[in-house]
Amino acid sequence: MSTTTETTAMAPPAGALTVEPVRVTVPKHSVASELRAIRIVWRRDLIRFVNDRVRIAASLVQPLLFLFVMGSGLQAISSAGTHGVDLKTFIYPGILCIAVMFTAMFSAASIVWDREFGFLREMMVAPVRRSSIVIGKCLGGATVASTQGVIMLLLAPLVHVPYDPVLILGILGLQLLLAFSITAFGVMVAARIKQMQSFFGVMQMVVMPMFFISGALFPVAGLPGWLAVLNRLDPLTYAVDPMRRLVFGHLSISPAARAALDPGVTWFGWHVPALLEAGMVLLLGLVMLAVAIWEFSTSE
Amino acid sequence: MASEAQPADGRAIEVRALAKTYREVQAVKGVDFDVAAGEVFGFLGPNGAGKTTTINMLCTLVKPTAGSATVAGHDVVRERDDVRRNIGLVFQDPTLDSYLTGAQNLKLHAELYGIESSLVAPRMRQVLTMVGLWDRRDTAVGTYSGGMRRRLEIARGLMHSPRVLFLDEPTIGLDPQTRRSIWSYIRELQQREQITIFMTTHYMDEAEWCDRIAIMDHGKIVALEAPETLKAQVGTDRVTIQTDDDDAAIGALAERFGITARISEGAVAFGVPEGEHFVPRLFSELGMPIRAVSVSRPTLDDVFMSYTGSTIRDAEEDQSKHRNRVMMQMMGGRR
Ligand SMILES: Nc1ncnc2c1ncn2[C@@H]1O[C@H](COP(=O)(O)OP(=O)(O)OP(=O)(O)O)[C@@H](O)[C@H]1O
Ligand SMILES: [Mg+2]
Numbered sequence: 149m150s151t152t153t154e155t156t157a158m159a160p161p162a163g164a165l166t167v168e169p170v171r172v173t174v175p176k177h178s179v180a181s182e183l184r185a186i187r188i189v190w191r192r193d194l195i196r197f198v199n200d201r202v203r204i205a206a207s208l209v210q211p212l213l214f215l216f217v218m219g220s221g222l223q224a225i226s227s228a229g230t231h232g233v234d235l236k237t238f239i240y241p242g243i244l245c246i247a248v249m250f251t252a253m254f255s256a257a258s259i260v261w262d263r264e265f266g267f268l269r270e271m272m273v274a275p276v277r278r279s280s281i282v283i284g285k286c287l288g289g290a291t292v293a294s295t296q297g298v299i300m301l302l303l304a305p306l307v308h309v310p311y312d313p314v315l316i317l318g319i320l321g322l323q324l325l326l327a328f329s330i331t332a333f334g335v336m337v338a339a340r341i342k343q344m345q346s347f348f349g350v351m352q353m354v355v356m357p358m359f360f361i362s363g364a365l366f367p368v369a370g371l372p373g374w375l376a377v378l379n380r381l382d383p384l385t386y387a388v389d390p391m392r393r394l395v396f397g398h399l400s401i402s403p404a405a406r407a408a409l410d411p412g413v414t415w416f417g418w419h420v421p422a423l424l425e426a427g428m429v430l431l432l433g434l435v436m437l438a439v440a441i442w443e444f445s446t447s448e
Numbered sequence: 449m450a451s452e453a454q455p456a457d458g459r460a461i462e463v464r465a466l467a468k469t470y471r472e473v474q475a476v477k478g479v480d481f482d483v484a485a486g487e488v489f490g491f492l493g494p495n496g497a498g499k500t501t502t503i504n505m506l507c508t509l510v511k512p513t514a515g516s517a518t519v520a521g522h523d524v525v526r527e528r529d530d531v532r533r534n535i536g537l538v539f540q541d542p543t544l545d546s547y548l549t550g551a552q553n554l555k556l557h558a559e560l561y562g563i564e565s566s567l568v569a570p571r572m573r574q575v576l577t578m579v580g581l582w583d584r585r586d587t588a589v590g591t592y593s594g595g596m597r598r599r600l601e602i603a604r605g606l607m608h609s610p611r612v613l614f615l616d617e618p619t620i621g622l623d624p625q626t627r628r629s630i631w632s633y634i635r636e637l638q639q640r641e642q643i644t645i646f647m648t649t650h651y652m653d654e655a656e657w658c659d660r661i662a663i664m665d666h667g668k669i670v671a672l673e674a675p676e677t678l679k680a681q682v683g684t685d686r687v688t689i690q691t692d693d694d695d696a697a698i699g700a701l702a703e704r705f706g707i708t709a710r711i712s713e714g715a716v717a718f719g720v721p722e723g724e725h726f727v728p729r730l731f732s733e734l735g736m737p738i739r740a741v742s743v744s745r746p747t748l749d750d751v752f753m754s755y756t757g758s759t760i761r762d763a764e765e766d767q768s769k770h771r772n773r774v775m776m777q778m779m780g781g782r783r
Contacts, residue, residue, distance in 0.1 A: 274532065
């Protein structure tokens with residue numbers, strides 16, 4: 149910085165004392181002030197995301213690797229089982245989910261950082277409820293992650309998935325839902341964790357297994373017993389499955405391929421409807437949001 | 449805040465038997481004090497004395513274990529929102545968004561507090577001008593120097609015209625010149641905006657800028673006075689003399705005046721009341737040549753020493769040892 153700014157700063161500007169201070173008032177607490185607080189937290193997350201190009205790029209790397217490197221690499225040995233469907237097409241719905249997941253995770257991570265060093269502490273003394281801060285954060289994470297999801301969505305033609313308005317809206321809706329729940333999960337964890345490293349440790353320990361078990365990379369029928377059980381318990385399964393049904397609903401493939409690749413999740417033989425699956429993701433997200441709010445309101 | 453009545457007796461802060469215990473640590477052990485409206489009140493103490501914990505309780509961030517406090521006439525536990533609307537807080541550690549510009553940081557703050565939008569721009573201009581950052585308002589905070597960030601945080605704390613401004617170590621880690629400039633803002637502010645300022649520091653020399661200071665040590669207030677009064681209570685001035693034979697001089701001082709002197713920084717040093725009046729006697733009665741003499745008024749360092757029995761630096765070393773031990777216990781015992 150220039151030295152002149154420092155030196156002029158030493159002496160208060162001439163005449164400053166003679167100016168009447170502009171007095172502002174802080175209004176009493178109201179619903180409007182909470183909505184405003186939610187909006188501010190949400191918007192700040194967006195600004196932060198836009199400013200952080202490295203993060204945008206970093207959270208794209210993993211899904212792209214899975215989709216194109218793994219998808220193309222394993223194509224040769226898997227083609228017998230995919231009934232002529234490109235492996236990339238098969239894993240695409242799963243990739244749409246994890247793209248959102250990683251971004252939402254990063255978004256929630258910032259709460260750990262902010263708590264120690266940033267704006268979050270500032271917000272903690274503002275005349276607003278902590279619940280508004282948490283809700284704003286979850287909405288912010290969901291929005292940011294969905295933006296990221298849109299980038300993955302643009303790749304659809306490369307993996308032989310058509311652009312279709314209904315499909316696109318459906319995917320966006322599911323992504324928003326998943327991103328919201330994952331952010332709520334992240335915020336819930338962040339409330340109890342003070343260090344960035346431990347936060348990522350926990351996330352790695354939870355999110356990676358969740359991803360691998362979810363069926364993002366394999367069909368969920370005919371699994372060995374232990375894996376089938378884990379798969380049905382994994383919440384992410386219920387985000388990946390409706391996503392796959394949605395995408396496969398817009399593909400023209402043979403019935404045999406459909407049966408093999410998109411069997412749908414079953415509970416003791418009962419086909420779980422996609423709407424119920426999405427509802428479960430939402431419910432889980434709301435429960436975690438409630439826990440996060442409770443944690444933040446009671447913590448010091 | 450014309451709509452709200454000042455506390456009748458003109459007190460901005462009232463604290464009664466306020467205490468906070470964190471599991472095994474008694475951070476604040478029951479403190480009592482009042483701060484008058486418009487006062488600059490300093491909280492002085494070594495690391496770990498409980499200054500930040502006290503501020504956090506007054507700012508409603510931490511619930512007291514016992515006792516009560518009101519800030520701007522509102523109870524910090526029962527009327528949390530009202531307290532929050534009336535205070536500004538500058539944290540010990542920076543809490544700015546470094547990827548945002550100075551103006552954007554203040555704007556977020558103004559919105560969070562619900563300041564009427566037509567007043568945001570003029571108010572922002574005023575506070576930024578006061579801390580000398582108006583010209584830099586559109587550059588990212590990441591490019592600011594430490595002193596500029598601190599000033600921006602002070603400006604932010606002022607955005608919503610608080611009645612009481614809390615500053616937790618506003619000058620820590622800054623060079624003496626910047627520290628002085630921050631102090632002149634604080635003083636100017638107090639006059640201009642008629643607000644009460646509660647601040648902590650562990651620089652002894654800064655305490656002299658305050659109207660009154662409380663000395664805190666190990667969670668207790670050990671002294672609370674105007675800086676001048678505190679210094680007067682220590683009573684003695686510090687005299688240092690240089691002679692050709694320091695040992696002989698110490699002997700002569702003990703024999704003729706009954707004074708215990710010691711060697712400090714290569715000179716003979718001792719304390720006497722009214723040092724200026726003692727010097728003539730010293731020259732005529734010591735019975736040996738004196739090459740140089742200096743008399744200094746007691747500093748707050750001496751004050752701290754006389755109340756706590758250690759210099760602030762010694763106290764901090766003790767504290768950090770203690771802290772390390774507690775940290776080890778916590779790391780071993782939990783999570
Ligand atoms: N959240 C906490 N949990 C446990 N102990 C705490 C917590 N906050 C503070 N303490 C302990 O309370 C004591 C007082 O801490 P405090 O931060 O109030 O000191 P301070 O006077 O502000 O010191 P410094 O000059 O270092 O800022 C210390 O022993 C500290 O370890
Ligand atoms: Mg402190």
